[in-house]
Amino acid sequence: MPILVTGATGTVGGSLVRQLVAAGHEVRALTRDPASPAAASLPRQVEVVPGDFATPRTLVPALRGVERMHLVAMDGYGPLTTGPEILELARQAGVRRVTHLGHNDPSRDDDDPIEADHRPLHRAIENSGLEWTHLFPGEFMANTSEWAQSIRAEGVVRAPFGDWSSAMVHEADIAAVALVALTEDGHAGRTYWPTGPEPVRRRDVVRMLGEAIGREVRFDELTPEQAREHWQGWYPEEVIEWFLTMGEHPDGNAWVAPDVEEVTGRPGRTFRQWAADHADDFR
Ligand SMILES: NC(=O)c1ccc[n+]([C@@H]2O[C@H](COP(=O)([O-])OP(=O)(O)OC[C@H]3O[C@@H](n4cnc5c(N)ncnc54)[C@H](OP(=O)(O)O)[C@@H]3O)[C@@H](O)[C@H]2O)c1
Numbered sequence: 138m139p140i141l142v143t144g145a146t147g148t149v150g151g152s153l154v155r156q157l158v159a160a161g162h163e164v165r166a167l168t169r170d171p172a173s174p175a176a177a178s179l180p181r182q183v184e185v186v187p188g189d190f191a192t193p194r195t196l197v198p199a200l201r202g203v204e205r206m207h208l209v210a211m212d213g214y215g216p217l218t219t220g221p222e223i224l225e226l227a228r229q230a231g232v233r234r235v236t237h238l239g240h241n242d243p244s245r246d247d248d249d250p251i252e253a254d255h256r257p258l259h260r261a262i263e264n265s266g267l268e269w270t271h272l273f274p275g276e277f278m279a280n281t282s283e284w285a286q287s288i289r290a291e292g293v294v295r296a297p298f299g300d301w302s303s304a305m306v307h308e309a310d311i312a313a314v315a316l317v318a319l320t321e322d323g324h325a326g327r328t329y330w331p332t333g334p335e336p337v338r339r340r341d342v343v344r345m346l347g348e349a350i351g352r353e354v355r356f357d358e359l360t361p362e363q364a365r366e367h368w369q370g371w372y373p374e375e376v377i378e379w380f381l382t383m384g385e386h387p388d389g390n391a392w393v394a395p396d397v398e399e400v401t402g403r404p405g406r407t408f409r410q411w412a413a414d415h416a417d418d419f420r
Contacts, residue, residue: 139165144209146175152312200230210239241273244389268325275332299340303390307406336391349412
């Protein structure tokens with residue numbers, strides 16, 4: 138029986154697909170556009186199927202014959218509003234187990250508006266009748282890809298909060314936790330917090346990217362005002378304001394959770410490792 142991976146063309150889903158294939162599992166990958174270059178670059182053994190969370194019934198063919206699925210909670214920058222319908226269709230199709238890649242920032246208060254928005258989806262998953270495992274990772278190392286263009290073109294990163302410290306996590310480690318939860322017993326009803334193995338400061342991340350590509354990369358630290366202007370058009374306004382509140386909690390994401398090592402049996406990959414894995418994107 139195939140394992141259905143949603144978000145298969147994305148950062149974590151792509152890694153999960155490759156790790157499942159490498160471990161000998163049959164994989165079905167969901168995408169809104171099977172003709173996209175990202176879908177075309179999936180391993181050839183993978184069955185690529187169309188479906189769009191915005192219209193849950195489009196997932197019915199993808200769910201056929203599936204007992205285990207990975208759900209990426211994607212709805213732009215907000216929570217997946219169609220989650221309950223998708224989970225009910227999955228249950229009706231015979232799905233028994235779901236790993237959920239979502240968002241939950243433990244350093245934020247319960248009444249934080251972005252956090253509060255995600256809670257109904259978490260409850261829907263917990264009440265779905267499926268064996269669920271939540272994955273609430275820390276900041277992705279892959280977010281630094283947004284600097285690739287300015288590093289390639291000018292050798293510079295423009296961002297706020299140089300001293301901000303974050304236990305950023307490698308997508309392969311999040312995927313490795315999902316793989317275990319999907320394919321081994323004992324993870325139902327558990328919540329995992331995949332983080333990297335150590336906190337790293339923004340300015341050190343920039344330095345390590347430079348070391349990985351063998352070229353100095355300058356860090357132009359923006360004030361919050363400059364950052365607001367810099368991000369305009371890239372992110373919705375409420376997301377920009379949410380990013381900027383990070384400055385009030387310089388160690389808010391520095392927490393290192395033991396989950397990657399406990400679940401996979403291997404320590405999490407460092408940022409230095411991530412930079413080496415992705416150096417070509419920054420050259
Ligand atoms: N970035 C972070 O620092 C961070 C931290 C904690 C949690 N997270 C969580 O991680 C998740 C994002 O994971 P990611 O970065 O691996 O994703 P990503 O690289 O942004 O890729 C998004 C994936 O979602 C799929 N998708 C988007 N909208 C869809 C729709 N309407 N129907 C079906 N599929 C859709 C896309 O598939 P197609 O385009 O092929 O359809 C793509 O594969 C989110 O839940 C986010 O909250 C992120």
